[in-house]
Amino acid sequence: xxxxxxxxxxxxxxxxxxxxxxxxxxxxxxxxxxxxxxxxxxxxxxxxxxxxxxxxxxxxxxxxxxxxxxxxxxxxxxxxxxxxxxxxxxxxxxxxxxxxxxxxxxxxxxxxxxxxxxxxxxxxxxxxxxxxxxxxxxxxxxxxxxxxxxxxxxxxxxxxxxxxxxxxxxxxxxxxxxxxxxxxxxxxxxxxxxxxxxxxxxxxxxxxxxxxxxxxxxxxxxxxxxxxxxxxxxxxxxxxxxxxxxxxxxxxxxxxxxxxxxxxxxxxxxxxxxxxxxxxxxxxxxxxxxxxxxxxxxxxxxxxxxxxxxxxxxxxxxxxxxxxxxxxxxxxxxxxxxxxxxxxxxxxxxxxxxxxxxxxxxxxxxxxxxxxxxxxxxxxxxxxxxxxxxxxxxxxxxxxxxxxxxxxxxxxx
Amino acid sequence: xxxxxxxxxxxxxxxxxxxxxxxxxxxxxxxxxxxxxxxxxxxxxxxxxxxxxxxxxxxxxxxxxxxxxxxxxxxxxxxxx
Numbered sequence: 001x002x003x004x005x006x007x008x009x010x011x012x013x014x015x016x017x018x019x020x021x022x023x024x025x026x027x028x029x030x031x032x033x034x035x036x037x038x039x040x041x042x043x044x045x046x047x048x049x050x051x052x053x054x055x056x057x058x059x060x061x062x063x064x065x066x067x068x069x070x071x072x073x074x075x076x077x078x079x080x081x082x083x084x085x086x087x088x089x090x091x092x093x094x095x096x097x098x099x100x101x102x103x104x105x106x107x108x109x110x111x112x113x114x115x116x117x118x119x120x121x122x123x124x125x126x127x128x129x130x131x132x133x134x135x136x137x138x139x140x141x142x143x144x145x146x147x148x149x150x151x152x153x154x155x156x157x158x159x160x161x162x163x164x165x166x167x168x169x170x171x172x173x174x175x176x177x178x179x180x181x182x183x184x185x186x187x188x189x190x191x192x193x194x195x196x197x198x199x200x201x202x203x204x205x206x207x208x209x210x211x212x213x214x215x216x217x218x219x220x221x222x223x224x225x226x227x228x229x230x231x232x233x234x235x236x237x238x239x240x241x242x243x244x245x246x247x248x249x250x251x252x253x254x255x256x257x258x259x260x261x262x263x264x265x266x267x268x269x270x271x272x273x274x275x276x277x278x279x280x281x282x283x284x285x286x287x288x289x290x291x292x293x294x295x296x297x298x299x300x301x302x303x304x305x306x307x308x309x310x311x312x313x314x315x316x317x318x319x320x321x322x323x324x325x326x327x328x329x330x331x332x333x334x335x336x337x338x339x340x341x342x343x344x345x346x347x348x349x350x351x352x353x354x355x356x357x358x359x360x361x362x363x364x365x366x367x368x369x370x371x372x373x374x375x376x377x378x379x380x381x382x383x384x385x386x387x388x389x390x391x392x393x394x395x396x397x398x399x400x401x402x403x404x405x406x407x408x409x410x411x412x413x
Numbered sequence: 414x415x416x417x418x419x420x421x422x423x424x425x426x427x428x429x430x431x432x433x434x435x436x437x438x439x440x441x442x443x444x445x446x447x448x449x450x451x452x453x454x455x456x457x458x459x460x461x462x463x464x465x466x467x468x469x470x471x472x473x474x475x476x477x478x479x480x481x482x483x484x485x486x487x488x489x490x491x492x493x494x
Contacts, residue, residue, distance in 0.1 A: 069429075130470070134457035 002183035007411055009253040010089025010241025011351050012081035012191075015338045016052035016234055019062045020084060025355050027337070028363040029384055033218040034338045035232055040197040048211030050220045052234030052339030053197055071139060071148065072113035077237035077344070078145050078193035079152065085189060086153060089241035090253050104157035104185045105146040106176040107239075108168025108192035110343030110398075112161075114201050116140040145193060157185045163343070165398030166303070167264075168192050169238060170346030174262035174404055176242055186247040191347035193237035205233060210272075210307050221340075222367040223304035223333035224311045224375045231305040234339020238347030255411040257354035260391065261290025267401030274310060274397055279317035282403035286393065287321075290407040294325035297407075298389015299362050299380075301353040303397045304333020305340050314395065315375040330387070332380035336366035346396040350406060353392050357410040362387050414493060419467070419486040426462045430455050442483025449482075463489065 011021050016034030018024035027034070037043065038051040054077065063069075063076060066083040070076055086092070116139040123131030138144060146159040158179075162172040169192025176190035196202060205211055212230035214220035222228035248255050263285025267278030287293060303314055311333075319326045334349045341348055356362050362385045371379055391409045398404075414422075420442065428437050433450025440449070451459060460473050469492045479485050 069432075130464070133461050135454055135461075138454065 002181065004181050004183060005245040006177050006180045006242055006259045007245050007248050007255045008240050008242050008257040008259065008354055009248050009255055010085035010087070010091070011256060011354070012084030012088065012239040013236065013348060013351055014054055014059070014077045014081045015236040015341070015348055016054055017338045019054070019058050019080065021088065021351070021355070025359070028334070028352060029361060031364050031366060031384070033336065033366060034234070035217045035221055037217055038197060041199040046202070046206045047213055048206050048230070050212065050214065050217040050232050051197060052232065052341070054235055072116045072144065073195035074109060074111070074113050074115070074193050075145050075148050077195060077235070078107060078239060079149060081191065081193070081237040081239040082149050082153070082189060085239040085241050090251060091241065102157050102185055102187065103155040104176060104179055104188040105150045105155050105159035106162065106172045106179070106188055106190045107146045107149070108162045108164070108170070108172035108343045108346065109142060109145060110163070110165050110168050110194050111196060111201060112142040112163065113140040113144055115195060115198055118198055118200055149189065155189065157188070164402040164404070165400050166340070166342050166345055167396040167398040167402040167404040168343035168346070170350070170394065170396035170404035170406060171264065171402070173240065173259070173347060173350060173406060174264060177259045177262050180242055180244055187241065187243040189239060189241055191237065191239035192344040194341055194343040195235045196233050196342060197235055202233070212306065219367055221306050221336040223302070223306040223335055223365065224315070224371055224377070224379055225368050226370040226372045228306045228308065228311065228372070231307050231335070231340045234341040236338065236341050236348060237344050238351050240347065240351065257357055258409045258411045259406060260409050261286045261288070261292065261407035262405070263287070263289050264404045267403065269401055271401070272399050274313040275401065276313050276316035276320055278401055279314065279395070279397055279403045280320035282405045283317065283321035283393070283395065286405035286407050292391070292407060294322040296391050297322070297325070297329055297393050299330040299332070299356070299387055299392045301349050301392060301394045302331050302333045303395045304335055306333070306335060310397065311372065312374045314397065315377050318377060327378050329378060330362060330380045330385055331377045332362055332365040334363065337363070346394065346404065350394050350408065353394050353408050356387065357390070357392055357408065360387055361385070414467070414490070416486040416490050419489050420482060422466060423463070423482060423486065426459060426466060430459045430462065440482060442481060442486070444482045445480055446482060446485065447480070469493070
């Protein structure tokens with residue numbers, strides 16, 4: 001079996017903080033928060049009224065500039081981010097080079113194309129059978145996301161969608177990493193996308209009892225803070241082009257970072273309540289896969305959802321897996337910037353981690369005013385932290401007891 | 414609604430669904446629908462959008478003989494009550 005080095009050469013984001021890498025990163029370093037009162041539907045009767053929405057006008061303008069037609073919102077996010085990822089990788093979407101045609105497309109989503117499915121439901125309620133759009137099935141199947149991208153850019157490697165709740169994107173990137181590492185493909189387009197702001201889907205979240213309630217949107221998401229009271233959802237996509245080091249050097253691509261290892265596990269205990277042992281196992285598996293130990297990890301981009309349960313459990317997991325190194329390692333969650341983007345979160349936060357390694361800055365842990373004593377870690381504070389570390393870890397943990405962890409490095413020869 | 418008004422609405426709906434780059438301002442009554450970038454799937458979407466937008470009920474099979482934008486507008490005008 002091959003054991004090739006796998007590098008990141010393309011990055012694309014669609015988030016409430018920006019629809020391109022530069023804006024996204026500048027806003028993170030500046031400490032801007034993309035969370036506001038939800039505008040997609042009338043939020044008055046919902047308990048949890050804050051969210052990190054992608055601006056519709058900006059999305060329409062980016063879609064038009066990138067010559068994309070609107071489909072399902074979940075697909076639109078992934079498609080728009082894919083164009084940026086392909087372009088930054090030096091692979092022109094309009095004229096994909098012969099090498100790239102063998103690219104795999106491995107994406108994650110938590111909820112999938114729910115807008116299409118629920119508008120079919122609306123059509124049925126209004127007009128009966130004839131009210132259901134004839135293309136509902138090809139639009140709403142989860143793999144429409146990767147298939148549409150494969151077709152649009154003529155990428156003939158394998159394409160499919162991984163569904164594992166909030167670990168979806170990290171799992172997808174891990175699978176794509178293995179495919180490139182073992183030589184199945186030279187290149188892969190990978191990441192995740194989710195569009196949760198549909199009033200009926202959101203009602204499910206609202207009623208689940210895990211959502212933050214706070215009259216101040218920018219203060220509502222408080223990972224690891226003593227006064228946190230739940231998560232704030234976001235929407236968007238994060239897409240990466242990854243490839244073998246040989247392929248990137250041959251193409252003279254700008255290498256943005258390296259994926260060094262991937263670990264996963266299942267809690268096998270409860271559908272929503274996480275387990276420190278299960279999460280720690282994924283962290284340990286990721287280190288083992290990278291051939292590293294806790295001493296090699298310079299900082300951790302936490303899952304950090306800001307629910308009382310997650311943050312406390314993740315703190316225990318990190319301590320279990322990192323042992324005596326725990327107190328040395330800075331930890332931060334990005335979710336107070338752009339919300340919990342569910343099946344996209346692993347990819348957007350991996351991009352933030354890669355940019356952090358590249359630019360030697362870890363963005364702040366917004367709203368961490370008083371660290372919770374039950375989350376006893378070495379947190380990044382309310383300001384960005386300069387770092388020289390070469391290697392970082394990205395945690396993702398999901399409902400279903402799904403755990404997935406990536407080890408990422410700044411690229412050096 | 415006049416045929417001209419229907420054609421204007423068709424232009425908007427077709428622009429949204431078409432898979433091809435088309436000069437929509439140049440589309441007129443004689444434009445063949447087959448030249449406007451629809452495949453077997455997207456034409457179903459167009460028929461659905463027309464029914465929703467114009468509030469008309471008809472079967473897609475009734476359009477077998479319709480070849481141009483003008484013929485489609487005339488067919489739809491005839492379906493209005």
